[in-house]
Amino acid sequence: MAKREEDTLKYERVLNALKSRIQDGTYAAGTLLPSQHQLVTEFDVSRPTVIEALRLLRQEGLIETQTGRGSFVRGKVPAITEQRSYPGQRLLDESESDSSAELLQAGIVVAPLKVATLLEIPPGTKAFLRQYVISDQGGPIELVSAWFPLDLVAGTKLSSPEPLDEGIRRHLYGRKRLRLDHAVERTLSRAATPDEATVLGIEAGAPVLNLVVTGHDSAGHARQLVDAVLPGDRHELRDVYPLS
Known part of the structure; x- marks a missing residue:
């Protein structure tokens, strides 16, 4: 003893x-x-x-x-429950090749105000957008827009026309030695824009789930953002948590 x-x-x-x-x-x-x-x-x-x-x-x-x-x-992160599931983590860890993604565009554009705000860059600043659509046998099920500050793009495959064979988080660490320490995940329900409706094969104004995930470094700075739009009639949110 x-x-x-x-x-x-x-x-x-x-x-x-x-x-x-x-x-x-x-x-x-x-x-x-x-x-x-x-x-x-x-x-x-x-x-x-x-x-x-x-x-x-x-x-x-x-x-x-x-x-x-x-x-x-590690950086300071909100307390979490091990039993909870985080849909946004899939967006950071799943490769495009595994999800049978079809690349729509990959290039430099002016970041929309929402993106600039979440990425903590000045309004009107250009950022890199990698956008793709994921489909199953029933058609398109997810429109994903991955945004990055321009300083992260050089030396990566983000501009490649080929599907990435590893998740965003692993790719950024392997190519830039950037460790995403934690993520902030936001989910809202809204109406699809005309452009989103065209890509997803739904009516303009149809309900969609909008999942927005920002990846932060250990100092708490936002370094990457994924904005996913999912047709409301083809997805559900599910969680498991203790009551004691």
Whole structure:
């Protein structure tokens, strides 16, 4: 029993020290934590002790561990429930090739006011738009407009006429080393515009669901936006959550 209490004190000491450094800004959002080996040496503890401390930090949402790279300090994100589902995450993680997307356009345009506001760029600023439609056997089911600040486009495949073979989040990290730390998701019901109705094969003014997801970096800045329009009669919103 005494040894178990001693082990507990050891990992709590490591846990509290790392948590304090995160909270006081010593390890700022996006910072790579020292390696397990470095932490073992610094705190004079065993590797399992360090692993347990890091596990608890992940559980509290303070860090994110990437295989082969290490543990990073996360930005401040709203508390979430593990059982909830997030439709917008699919838009960030699903590849165009997996969803059988048909590319409609990929180029530089003046960002609409809503897009400029959510991307935190000045009104009238140009941005990069990658727009595609997803269909099933019954016809078009989703019109997706992915918006990016111009500084993110160079060195990526965003302007390619071919479907992307990986999700937006993975692509931006692989090509630009940009880690999207968290997302803000908005869902509203509205009438389809004439252009949206034409692409989706519905009547102008028909009800649609509009799912808007902004991806933010660890400092909280919006770096990417996906605006998806879904025919209201072909989709439903479903969630699961505890009542206790």
